Amino acid sequence: MQNFQFYNPTRIIFGQDTISQLATYLPKGARILIVYGGQSAINNGTLDEVKTTLAPDFYYQAFGGIEPNPHFETLLKAVDIVKKHKIDFLLAVGGGSVIDGTKFIAQAALYRDDPWKILTKTGVEVKDALPLATVLTLPATGSEMNCRGVITRAETQEKLSFRTELIFPQFSILDPSKTYSLPKRQLENGIVDSFVHTLEQYLTYPVDAKVTDYFAEGILKTLLEIAPDVIHKPDDYQARANFMWAATLALNGILATGVPEDWATHRIGHELTALYGLDHARTLALILPVLWSLKKEEKRAKLLQYALRIWGITSGTDDEKIDSAIEKTVHFFQSLGMKNTLADYGISKDVDLLVARLEQHGHTALGEQGNITLTISRQILERI
Template identity: 45%
Template sequence: MNNFCFQNPTKLIMGKGMIAQLSKEIPSDKKVMITFGGGSVKKNGVYEQVKEALKNHNTVEFWGIEPNPAIETLREAIALGKAENVDFLLAVGGGSVIDGTKLISAGLLYDGDAWDLVKKGKADKTVPLGTVLTIPATGSEMNDGAVISCKETKEKYAFFSNFPKFSILDPEVTFSLPDYQIACGIADTFVHVMEQYLTKVGESRLMDRWAESILQTLVEIAPKIKENKQDYQNMADFMMCATMALNGFIALGVSQDWATHMIGHEVTALTGLTHGHTLAIILPGTMDVLRQQKSEKIMQVGARVFGVSSGTHDFRINETIRKTREFFNSLGLTTSLSENNIGREVIDEIERRFNERDVHFGEDGLVTGTVAKEILNKVY
């Protein structure tokens, strides 16, 4: 196990009816800006619950944070927050709303353009924020990361700021989610785990088995959720899988990859394809191209998650990759670029961008622009 320092200050508030706890979690003397996405919270009852809980607070609302939150939209939110002297933020939505609000929390205390902070990659001064999670996927409700896009340049970058003070997770708010959104959320969660797990063997038995437990749970509950997305226990497990996948717990002392995510961010930025869907396409390609370097871990996930424990070395690797792709297909997701009408010019542009930035992604820094192109060609 590698050396590490770990701290996660987010208070997790889980369960039915817990949105009412907002009144206790946000100090009454704070000026609160509540951020939202496109309006689904008005259809599933979340908006009414939030407003009731904060009826004695001084609040202002900002609507319209889109999937893949755009700096163009977030600039408007920052301007509103500054004009209203906001000193607490509440993100009500999925990962995009929470990610965008993390940048708002930094932008409120920054005199320049918030895109500077994104390009820098981090911010130290932030306004406190809390969240009400409505879409399990990104894990943003219990980490300090965010991913912000720029529509003008078709760029998408990771950015780190502050942990939410608290996050409220009520599984009942997920019952009305569209099937595609659930499928992308499960895929996103699955790949988050794999980015921290499918690296080197022998670094930590505990982290391996903790990661495997999340993967095993996702494989077990996915078909049940597809059959009935209003089962409270299954959706509660899904929410917790998504949170635990990226709150730092399974990453303690082990190597991390993130090449699949970095490639996926570019596909989304250039084509608009939903983030979780891009990961379902790219991960099998990453496993295939890096099969030699990742062979022991691929066989381990095959044996412990998919039951592939016999056969030749090559058979076990091929079968594990096939079962990974099959799992994503079972969610209802396609697993090739061509099925989504994404042309080879997108592959060429990603190679160009990576080469221009001289990137070296992956646990061993092996994924350059050339290797990214090879991965994308594998899943074309």
């Protein structure tokens, strides 16, 4: 096991009809900005439910229109509203994009420099942020219980991440029944996203972190088991509950305890989403299997463990076991609507530009061993 630090002060309030508890956990007298995305929070009634709960006791404004891959430009408009109405608490109602956007607003509202520098990390340090909480409607990113976020600048087609303990949600309300109305594509993406989050922390090299490995395997197995029911039974509460909690745990820090982490798939994927607008999860499903094939030697021990413990593969040579595990992973992704190449999504890639973007963002030595060089990233991009 490697040394590690684990800290996660977000309170999770999980289960059916939990939105009714919202007011209990808000600071008395808070002036709230409800931040939401598109029509789904309106259509499924969650936004109204939140407003009804707040109405007797709290001043609030609402700001809608946060895009998937939330835009820097949109978020700055929310910052203006925060300042104008003396907002002192942010409440995200939605999925990862809305929550990530809210985390950015929380920092930008109190930042005394150009807010773009929060993302480029070239300005003064972020030392303060508005408190925030979330009502989750889309399991996928884990943003409801971590202190990370990813923001896109539409103007320059850049997608950049941030991380500070200041933006842990104070609490997050997770009601699985609020996911019943989600479109199939978002559910598919959410399952793949959670699955790959887990693998970014699991599939590296062994360090004898037994509990962390078992926890990661438990989340992978859960996602494999519940995926069909999540996709095909829109009101299967148990499947949605298991999905929601698994997605949260996949990126709340617990799977990183004592182990090395990869994240190359995410870094490369962000460039694809930024340039071509392809769904985050779909970029991950393209890149991960190719990256594994190229880094089979470095990841051999963990690939074999994955083959055995997740897919139950016991026959064949080690190479055959690994190839079989990669193949089964691809099939799982395909069962969730993922395609095999960018061309299948109608995207004509510009590998030179993508590599240049990776270089520009400092991603020249990715992966758990820092050996996903630009040359390797180019090979990955050429194959997808």
